[in-house]
Amino acid sequence: MTGVEVRDLTKTYGRVTAVDHLSFTVRPGAVTAFLGPNGAGKTTTVRMMIDHVAPTSGGVTIGGRRYRDLPRPTRVVGAAFDVASFHPRHTAWDHLRIYATMGGHPGGRVPELLDLVGLAGVAGRRTGAFSTGMRQRLNLATALLGDPQVLLLDEPGNGLDPEGMTWLRSFLRGLADEGRTVLVSSHALGEMQQIADDVVVIRQGRLLGAGPLRELSGPAPAVLVRTPDGAALSRILARQARVEADGAGELRVRGLEAAAIADLAATHGLRVHGLTSERPSLERLFLDLTGERTNA
Numbered sequence: 545m546t547g548v549e550v551r552d553l554t555k556t557y558g559r560v561t562a563v564d565h566l567s568f569t570v571r572p573g574a575v576t577a578f579l580g581p582n583g584a585g586k587t588t589t590v591r592m593m594i595d596h597v598a599p600t601s602g603g604v605t606i607g608g609r610r611y612r613d614l615p616r617p618t619r620v621v622g623a624a625f626d627v628a629s630f631h632p633r634h635t636a637w638d639h640l641r642i643y644a645t646m647g648g649h650p651g652g653r654v655p656e657l658l659d660l661v662g663l664a665g666v667a668g669r670r671t672g673a674f675s676t677g678m679r680q681r682l683n684l685a686t687a688l689l690g691d692p693q694v695l696l697l698d699e700p701g702n703g704l705d706p707e708g709m710t711w712l713r714s715f716l717r718g719l720a721d722e723g724r725t726v727l728v729s730s731h732a733l734g735e736m737q738q739i740a741d742d743v744v745v746i747r748q749g750r751l752l753g754a755g756p757l758r759e760l761s762g763p764a765p766a767v768l769v770r771t772p773d774g775a776a777l778s779r780i781l782a783r784q785a786r787v788e789a790d791g792a793g794e795l796r797v798r799g800l801e802a803a804a805i806a807d808l809a810a811t812h813g814l815r816v817h818g819l820t821s822e823r824p825s826l827e828r829l830f831l832d833l834t835g836e837r838t839n840a
């Protein structure tokens with residue numbers, strides 16, 4: 545299990561402080577959203593994680609070691625940046641073969657990866673003709689060549705259509721469920737809300753908040769209960785939870801998990817037609833932390 549530890553990381557460019565004494569950890573087995581408005585310092589931080597940019601002070605360890613001390617870094621960390629450069633005449637297949645060779649990774653993984661990211665059907669097409677979404681997918685496949693434990697993805701959702709976003713979300717969830725450490729930087733909060741387990745929020749290079757999304761976003765989210773037996777169920781649930789009825793057959797319940805609500809309804813012979821757990825609002829959390837409007 546390989547986590548990422550950022551310790552007192554600072555980067556200045558002349559008079560600009562891009563990253564300012566930043567400390568946080570990214571744990572394995574979770575998707576961590578790295579959030580901040582444009583220019584907050586996200587890309588600079590991720591680039592320092594993999595030695596693309598030298599810190600002014602502080603540092604980053606991955607599984608307890610600095611990137612440069614990892615014997616085979618691309619087998620441990622896969623990174624993908626927003627503006628990936630592909631040779632326009634190379635096909636997706638060429639691109640991955642070349643990067644596999646450069647990284648010392650088995651070329652046999654190329655077809656499997658093309659399939660995994662949904663590019664098998666266009667493997668022979670030149671990347672010059674690729675859409676942004678296809679580039680993002682190829683970028684991800686490139687990051688995965690070394691089967692790394694840690695994935696650092698800078699704005700992987702940029703340019704994806706809604707279908708592509710749905711795919712990306714389940715793809716990232718799958719990687720985290722395999723026990724990998726998945727850090728995804730984004731300024732598009734809505735996109736991250738449905739996937740992030742943890743969040744790290746920065747502004748002007750400084751940490752504003754970090755931790756599990758559910759903990760950071762305050763009171764427990766409600767469970768929405770669709771029921772034709774609203775009045776009776778409401779009376780029973782109100783003994784243990786806070787219940788609001790909307791008058792249209794839906795109850796909003798705080799203080800009880802969905803399973804407990806279903807059990808109580810069953811015990812009393814009441815009908816439940818739907819149970820939905822609300823996700824905490826990342827946008828609300830973000831606005832609380834940053835005190836500003838975003839373009840999400």
Ligand SMILES: Nc1ncnc2c1ncn2[C@@H]1O[C@H](COP(=O)(O)OP(=O)(O)OP(=O)(O)O)[C@@H](O)[C@H]1O
Pocket residue numbers: 557560561562580581582583584585586587588589731
């Ligand atoms: N090479 C550089 N030289 C000078 N300033 C830089 C350099 N790289 C980044 N910066 C500055 O550092 C700050 C942080 O930039 P960075 O790209 O890390 O932010 P970001 O959060 O990734 O933003 P975005 O969401 O727009 O990509 C910005 O003010 C940027 O102008």
